[in-house]
Amino acid sequence: MTFKVLIHYSFHFLFPLFFAKIFFRKKWKEAFIIMLLTMLIDLDHLLASPIFDPNRCSIGYHPLHTIYASIFYLALLFSPSWKLKAVSIGCLWHLSTDYIDCLL
DSSP states (O other): OOHHHHHHHHHHHHHHHHHHHHHOGGGHHHHHHHHHHGGGGGGGGGGSSSSOOTTOOOTTTSGGGSHHHHHHHHHHTTSSOHHHHHHHHHHHHHHHHHHHHHHO
16 A cells, blocks of 8 residues: 555545544534545546546546535535534545645
8 A cells, every 4th residue: 555545545534533523522423424425525536537547636627626616615614504514524624635645
């Protein structure tokens, strides 16, 4: 396993747990599951050919990884619903992790 893969997947799985415990103390398990489910935004990779290209940066390429999507995810952060806030944090962190992956 390469350093890049280790960083990418640990950021996708460990940091949401950290965020859930910090921001959603009483409902951290539910928040963690919601944040893990935000990885479903990667379904937009199915629209690309090839579906997976290790040299392609997903930020700006896939529809759910664009600036417009990130603005929507950011707007969810201001929702009164803690669940939508968890979705927002999960999606924004997902995009951050993918961006870090692009830099590596």
